[in-house]
Amino acid sequence: MIAREKLNELRAKFGPAIQRADLPSDGRLFVFIEPSVVKDVCAHIFRDLDARYVISIGADDRPSSGKFMVAHNFAFDREHLLASVLTYLPAENPKLDSISDVVPAANWAEREIRDLVGIEPVGHRYLKRLVLPDGWPDGLHPLRKDFAWNQVPEGFDEDREFKFDEPPEGCTVVPFGPFHPTLDEPAHFRLYVEGEMVRGCEYRGFMVHRGIEKLAELVLTYNEIPLMAERICGICGCVHNVTYAQAVENAIALRPPPRAEYIRTIMLEIERLHSHLLWVGLACHIVGFDTLFMQSFRIREPVMWIAEKITGNRKTYALCVIGGVRWDIAPEMKAELRAVLDKLEAEWTPVVAAVLKDKNIQKRTRDVGVADRRLVKEMGLIGPVARAAGADMDCRRDHPYAAYDRVEFDVITADGADVWSRVVVRAKEVFESIKIIRQCLEKMEPGPLQAEIRDELPVGRLGMSSVEAPRGESHHFVITGENNRPRRWRVRAPTYQNLQGVPAMIKDQQLADMTISLGSIDPCFSCTDRLETIDLRTKAVKVWSQEELRILTRRAKT
């Protein structure tokens, strides 16, 4: 009982400050502690016990307990344990010691809690807004329960420009984004450049934050949320779909039938296949090697077709319901999927062989965008970025879910810690995915697709799930609630952590390496913006202004 062991260790060190604990299963630990010891407990877990920081969650629990709640989640990868340190805060003027001194990776999460829930991280060194725009009025926090989901507050100055930090002496500012050919989605890096060297940067993102978590708490129901969850990301949507379903299943201790678990595994790996092939292509495009870009897209296309055949869509598979899946994989589909895998393997093998020998690509990617083991630990970097630095972590093996405990595969690592190692890791992971899907097809037994749920789901249970997305660990945290929907649902996409490592990765290297360094984490922001309409009869062109679009979208919503 590893969870019990960890709990005893904490009890021995912190004694009565540990109020109570939940050990729902062997892979999960929820510890409720006094607010005063949060920083010490987190420091102990992060430093002495060498756990990996996952995410911090703030929740407005006033309707049920009259208090606010904060959870800091950690992962013990080698011991296969996800642990959550929870504490309750008073309803009036909630504040909590910041842990970002001892756990630098918590920087964003604490700022997000401050913006959205209004819990002040005391002692945080960089208290700039993260999610809310600068024009948002003070003292209003969208994720509080007394804030309506469609409320636009009085005095919200939507056109207020961001207030940026002063660039360091002797540096010019190169604005990178919000729109740039290599950014698929809006995000703004203000680069401080000296000649061609990048000396630092300021990041402003969250320009298209869609408030999906708020919708889930107030509008959607348990089985509607997966459809919304997969729209969080256009590339690894299925990951969020599955992670959410698993987090809820974890909270209510429900196990989907084996066939559903195999189908989830297959779809997740299909998603990894297309995502990695896409990434290798894009990375080549970024460094100007368009031939390989075109070839990997050609090789990738049949993967999209087979996904469409199985689920009806190239993307947004609408795969999960709580307790199972929607789509079955019919016997003839199995044969077709096998054929696709064979062809993919036959075509990808020579490409990888050619890339691994190519000196030209190595010249642009070796020792570029370095994220070493120390940065991985401090910033909580995950996925191929961490594995390329030799950090042997992979949620599929460390926190097994779906059918990953029944298949064999290798966790690919490299030790260059640079962009090149990330290329190598991703290129090789394609073969592991193929291997996993083949084993699933082999081992899958006929059976039901969904577990039967007779009663309403229990209220107030905690659940969490980590899924290895193509970009790294995607982590969801759920508190079940009334009215057939969760009370709180927190999504932590892998880019949330990896992006925090980017400023360190691009510092003191050439501006030309900026795009490939950023590209190497496979960033995933998210998009929607203005549009232009043309009246076909009169040929009149109308460009919609920001204000008009705003009115249009608000009208559509209500």
Add this chain to the structure above:
Amino acid sequence: MNPIWPILGGFLNVAAVLLIAPFCEGVLRKVTAIIQSRKGPPIWQPYFDLLKLLGKEDIESGESPLMQRFAVYLSLATVLTLACLIPMGFPAPMNGAGDALLLIYLLTLVGVCTLLAGLAAGSTYSLLGTSREMMAMIALEPLFAVAIVIGAVKTGSFRLDTVLNGSVYGAGLPLSGLIMLAVMILSFQAFVQRVPFDIAEAETEIMEGALMEYSGPKLALFKYAQMAKLVIYSGLFVTLFVPWGNGLVFPLGWLVFWAKVLVLVLLVTLVAATHARYRIDQAIRYFAGLLAVAVGALVLASYGL
């Protein structure tokens, strides 16, 4: 000599360059597409592209629209002037109008036009493109100059027709000529600014650099100048290093010349399709190495080797 001939020949060269340049670009695109398992655009697409851009609204933008316009005109004009100075299947039409030094100046002027364009746009990205272009020019332009000077050393003359006729070899195949040939082949991709040396306009890094504020007719003319540049540089390369067969009687020599240019374009395509872009510091180091070798060749040439 009848003064009508240089003018007529000049027109013929300019017309040939203007007509053939988009075709070469079309071949380049088509072959790239085939290498990339794509169908690719029709071979005539560059002509349509130019026509399309020429028909668009002429937008004034950037810091200094006047300089922006001037840079385009100067760029295309310089390239077309170069066309009059290079023998293309028959002796250079404007032979007497200048010497080899003029040729070197004009080649540099083409690069200067890009600098002007970048300065005119005045945005951070175009200035980055400009600084990269400048660095590349400083390291790169001397190479062609050295090649021409080697020719001048071999023939003892700066006259265009004597320098530009495979003169780097003088009589026979001397070491310096062969070294220079190798240097030029290795740097040719950079002269015509294709991958891996399209650093100054790298779309995915600095969004076309100097060209970022260009659109419509001005962009068309700049693109036209770039296409023509590919042909001109190929032509220069052919006259300097592979002159054999150019001296045949008119239609035959002319055809041989353009066939050789096309082969060179195919070579450029092949290299561009199989490489990733270098970083500016990597490129400069590469050029510097080549320049050292080229200067060595010049020394050899002056000793008659």
